[in-house]
Amino acid sequence: MKFEGFQVTNFRNVIDSGWINANQITAFVGQNEAGKSNLFEALYCLNPIDDATYDLDEDWPxxxxxxxxxxxxxxxxxxxFSLDGDEIEALYEYAAIKPEAPAEGSEGGEGKSPAKVSLPTEAKVSLAKAYGYRTDFHLRGFDDGILDEDKAAEWMQEHTPNFVYIRDYEMSGAQIELDQLKQRLDKAGGQxxxxPNEDQTILIILDLANIELQDFLKKGQSSEGRTIRSFDKRSASRYLTQQFAHLWQQKDVSFDIEIDGPTLNIFAEDAGIGMPVRLHRRSTGFRWYVSFAWKFTHATNGDFKDCVLLLEEPGVHLHFTGQRDLLKVFERLAEHNTILYTTHLASMVDQAHPERVRIIESRDNHVAVTQGIVSSQRAPMAVIEQSLGLTGDHSGILGSRQVMVVEGGGDAVVLHKLSGLLKAAGREGLSDKIHLWPADGASKTPMYAGFAIGQGWDAGVLLDSDEAGNKARAKIDELYVSKMAADSGQKFRTIMLGKAAGTKQTDFAIEDLFPPKFFIDCVNEIYGIAIKPEDLPEDGSDMISKKVEHVLKMRHGHTQLDKKRIMGEMWRQFDTWKSVDDLPAHTAGRAEKVFKAINEAFGD
Incomplete structure (x- = not known):
């Protein structure tokens, strides 16, 4: 089933969240105490993996x-939740009301087949829960009289994904006295x-190993039992290592659960080192990942699928690169799960997917949810601004300028260099009113465009005329431009580079402003080879970078073209150009057309 969204009412500081659409991955961004956790706790109790429910004394506003x-x-x-075609058929097979066979010899009964039922093309399962009641499952899309209501309810309860809520990740990794743990569990009535989080995590580890605490302690009282227990812990160590490898791919790590009497220690060993280290001596970020991996394993019975995963501030203890790796883990998990997570970290906001962001605000001390990347409040927007590279008063400065988003810093350098040379020659360059704002690739430009539109800036975006640029243009239009009110007076321009340069090429990037020989010479200088224009393929993309990359792969054994190195060589060439006459052939004319198109789009 696909999770579509939810709504929370009458829960702590949430009077009415409004309907919150969910993506396969959704990031809830907001300051502390805004109410992100309240949204997740209310949602979790709807279909939890345990017996969590609402407490009127604690949860009523x-x-x-x-x-x-x-x-x-x-x-x-x-x-x-929405059902796909296979699920609709499976539900019907399980819960269909079978027509009674006609009595033998009855009129018209002999040889007559039951009428074929036309199944719906769309069906949805809605879940609702109120104070003092269990969750109600309701099916939408099927006509009355087709399904047995009780059997349909059974099927929905069995197949609707559970909500898995993980908020306490950190574990110290210190040794645990199992007999004392058993005493604390008994004192808590087995609940x-x-x-404490540490105790819960150890119990999860024992569960994953199919180890019952009391039985484990009893085995330690005899030599035969201790022998059996050694096999139990070896099996557990191997299983935990395998499951951890699904989520942690930075390096190979193996775990060893060591038990001496009632004392349990967990060791972690990096491949190639050959010496295990007690878990408490590993970094906080590593222990966070360990706790997350094992809790998720436990919640999904080791399958890592078919659940709605609710994560509170994931990655808060990780280094920047670890946080970016975690986003990649989310992408893998999202193939079979829905992931909702809260964050106040700019590095945990994926710039390539602004549609995944929900801003959580506090208005009159109550939760308010905004779909998109614009908020009137400073605190949640600080996260978005930092993600977009806005620091200090940069946002205020851009807001008073005309802003053109470009795909990257390299584009901005090229355009500024060419504009300067053209202006010095009395020709048209980029208007002084327009500020170039570099994104981090075409896929990230919708995030920048959405922010500019939301802030009401006089803005636009310049995209390469290629597959990535066309996808970015479509996303910007779908998410933002198409929803701009016609009477608002706001305008956002999307300019495709190839059309602006007046070229007939199907694909066109910033380096195509220069003649092919200039780019080839830069590549030859960097790689120490001698590609000639006649070596370039005639078929495929007509972008010079793609053609050169093809030759590098086919003839010179390289895996890809390192455009950053090539751009560095291009910049070195830029330093030798003192006037427009130094530019390679046709460059000035193409660049001037681009600047004219940009300036006219902004009304200059």
Missing amino acids: VDKWEGRKDAKGKRVCWAL RHKL
């Missing part, structure tokens, strides 16, 4: 306390959620 006496039955959360 304090500023509506006078209505608490009548709160039983008031809905707290509802959510929607794990009342134990």
Whole structure:
């Protein structure tokens, strides 16, 4: 089933969140105490992996306390899942009301088949839960009288993904006395959620190893039992290592659960080192990953699929590169799960997917949710601005300028160099009113465009005329431009570089402003080879970089073209150009057309 979204009402500081659409991966961005956790806790109780439920005494909004006496039955959360074609058929097969066979010899009964039922093309499962009641499952899309309601309810409860809520990740990795753990568990009445996070994690480890705590302690009281227990812990160590490898791919790590009497230690060993280290001596970020991996393994029975994963501030203990790796892990997990996570880290906001962002604000002390990357409040927007490279008062400066988003810093350098030379010769360059704002590739430009539109800036975007540029243009139009009110007076320009340069090439990037020989010479200088223009393929993309890359792969054994190195050589050539007459052939004319198109688009 595909998770479509949810709504929370009457829960702590959430009076009404409004409907919140969910992507396969959705990031909830906001300051501390804004209410992100409240949204997740309310959603989790809707279909949890354990017996979590709402507590009227704790969860009813304090500023509506006078209505608490009548709160039983008031809905707290509802959510929607959509079924695919196979699931619709499976549900029908399980819950269909079978027509009674006609009595033998009855009129018209002999040889007559039951009428074929036309199944819906769309069907949805809605879940709702109120104070004092269990979750209600309701099916939408099927006509009345087709399904047995009780059997349909059974199927929905069995197949609707559970919500998995992980918020306490950190574990110290210190040794644990299992007999003392058993005493604490007994004192808590066997209710794990009342134990400290460290104790809960150790119990999860034992569960994953199919080890029952009391039985494990009993085995330690005899030599035969200790022998069996040694096999248990070896099996557990191997399994935990395998499961951890699914989520941690920075390097190979193996785990060893060591038990001496009632004392449990966990060791971690990096491949190639040959010496295990107690877990508590590893970094906080590593222990965070260990805790996350094993809790997720436990929640999904080791399958890593078919759940809605709710993560509180994932990656907060990780280095920047670890956070970016975690986003890649999310992409892999999202093939079979839905992931919702909260964050206040700019590095945990994926610039390539602005549609995944939900801004969480606090308005009149209540939660308000904004779909997109624009908020009137400073705190949540600080995260977005930092993600986009805006620091200090840069945002304010850009807001008073005309802003043109370009695909990267290299594009900005090229355009500024060419503009300067053209202006010095009395020809048309980029208007002084227009500020070039570099993104980090074409896929990231929709994030920048959405921010500029949301802030009401006088802005536009310049994209390469290639597949990536065309995808970015489509996303910008779908998410933002198409939704701009016609009477708002705001305008956003999307300019494709090839059309602006007046070229007939199908594909056209910033380096195509120069003649092919100039780019080839830069490549030859960097790689120490001698590619000739006649070596370039005639078929495929007509972008010079793609043609040269093809030759590098086919004839010279390189895996790809390192455009950063090539751009560095181009910049070295730029330093030798003192006037427009020094530019390679046709460059000035193409560049001038581009600047004219940009200036005219901004009304200059």
